[in-house]
Structures are given as C-alpha cells and as structure tokens.
Amino acid sequence: METFLIVAVITVVLFLFMKGLFSFKNATQLTLRPFNEWIALAKGKNKKEREVMSHTILLETGSLLEKANIISQREFEKIFSGSSIYASDVIILTLITTHIQDHFSESSEFPLNESKQARIYFYNCFCRLYFEGFYSESSIYKGKDSLIAMARYANDKEQQPWD
Structure with a gap:
C-alpha cells in the first residue's frame, strides 16, 4: 500500500512538472508566430495561460534586447519581475x-x-519605448528609465482583462 502511494505521488508530481514544462515550451513556440496571430491566441486564453504567454514574450524580448546591446536580459527581467506586476499588464x-x-x-x-x-514585434515596441520614451504623469522617460517608469505604472494593479 505504501509503495502504491509513493508511486502515485511521484506520478502526480512528474505530471505537474511536465505539464508546466510543455506549457512554457508551447508559449516559446508561440513567440515565433506572427504578432497578429499571437495576440488573437492570447486573447482567447484564460488569465493563467495569458500570463505564461506574456511572461515568455518578455523573456524572448529581453534576450533580443541583450543581443542588440540595448539592455542586458538580467536588467530587463529585474525591472519587470516584481511579484506585484503582471506580465500581461506590461504587454497591454x-x-x-x-x-x-x-x-x-x-x-x-x-x-x-x-x-x-511576435517577439520581433515586441522587440520593436520596447526599442521604441527605450529610445523614444514613455510618457507618464506629464513626464517623459527615456532609456532604462522609461522601462522602470512603465513597470512602476503597472505595479500593484489588478490584472487587467483583455476584452
């Protein structure tokens, strides 16, 4: 009986781990789709799936920004990784x-x-924000400050619907 229980617990844990892994892999594959298709798919997902897609697109965008020597991926992730910031809100x-x-x-x-x-589209969006600026509270922020201002604006808000 104990052996069966241990096997059952291990099976459930493996199932949940694999489900999360495949969810992330699927979200990564979706970043290769055209933006208009990606956004239509994201709108059709539930909040949790949309959050995974949005988080993945932010990771992919951070990688592209680092390759272009604009901002390191670590800095980019640090700006938007707060526990009170929803990746889907940052995307919107x-x-x-x-x-x-x-x-x-x-x-x-x-x-x-x-x-x-989609990842190229968002790369261009973040480049615009970085170089052309983010307007908030009658101020314009440029460079890394624009990304920080955007993160502050999205901080501590309830997750917004995509309707």
Missing part, C-alpha cells in the same frame, strides 16, 4: 503606449509590422 501597456506613439510620430526606426514574429 506596451501595446497601448506604442500605439499612441504611432499617432504622434511621423516615422520610427522601429516599424511595427503585425505580420512579423
């Missing part, structure tokens, strides 16, 4: 901010093409 805030910037700027070095991979 990024999209809203860059959409507003589109209306005020005539051109940008970082074009947003919805048919590009």
Whole structure:
C-alpha cells in the first residue's frame, strides 16, 4: 500500500512538472508566430495561460534586447519581475503606449509590422519605448528609465482583462 502511494505521488508530481514544462515550451513556440496571430491566441486564453504567454514574450524580448546591446536580459527581467506586476499588464501597456506613439510620430526606426514574429514585434515596441520614451504623469522617460517608469505604472494593479 505504501509503495502504491509513493508511486502515485511521484506520478502526480512528474505530471505537474511536465505539464508546466510543455506549457512554457508551447508559449516559446508561440513567440515565433506572427504578432497578429499571437495576440488573437492570447486573447482567447484564460488569465493563467495569458500570463505564461506574456511572461515568455518578455523573456524572448529581453534576450533580443541583450543581443542588440540595448539592455542586458538580467536588467530587463529585474525591472519587470516584481511579484506585484503582471506580465500581461506590461504587454497591454506596451501595446497601448506604442500605439499612441504611432499617432504622434511621423516615422520610427522601429516599424511595427503585425505580420512579423511576435517577439520581433515586441522587440520593436520596447526599442521604441527605450529610445523614444514613455510618457507618464506629464513626464517623459527615456532609456532604462522609461522601462522602470512603465513597470512602476503597472505595479500593484489588478490584472487587467483583455476584452
């Protein structure tokens, strides 16, 4: 009886571990899809799945920013890794901010093409925020400060719906 119980517990733990691993792997594969497809998939997911997708896209974006020598992935993750910041809220805030910037700027070095991979799309969004700035409370923040200001804005808020 004890052996059966131990085997059952180990099986459940392995199942949960593998489920989490495959969930992350699936989210990583989704970053390779075009942005417009990624966003449609994210909207259709529940809050937890959307959070995994958003967290994964932030990790992928951080990696691309580091490869471009803009900001190290460790610094990028540190900015958005607070326990009171939802990755999905950061993604929505990024999209809203860059959409507003589109209306005020005539051109940008970082074009947003919805048919590009989701991780490339968000890389361009974060480059815009980094170089062109983030507006908050009648102030403009640029560089690393723009990312910090954005994280502060998203901090301690309830997770926003994507409706």
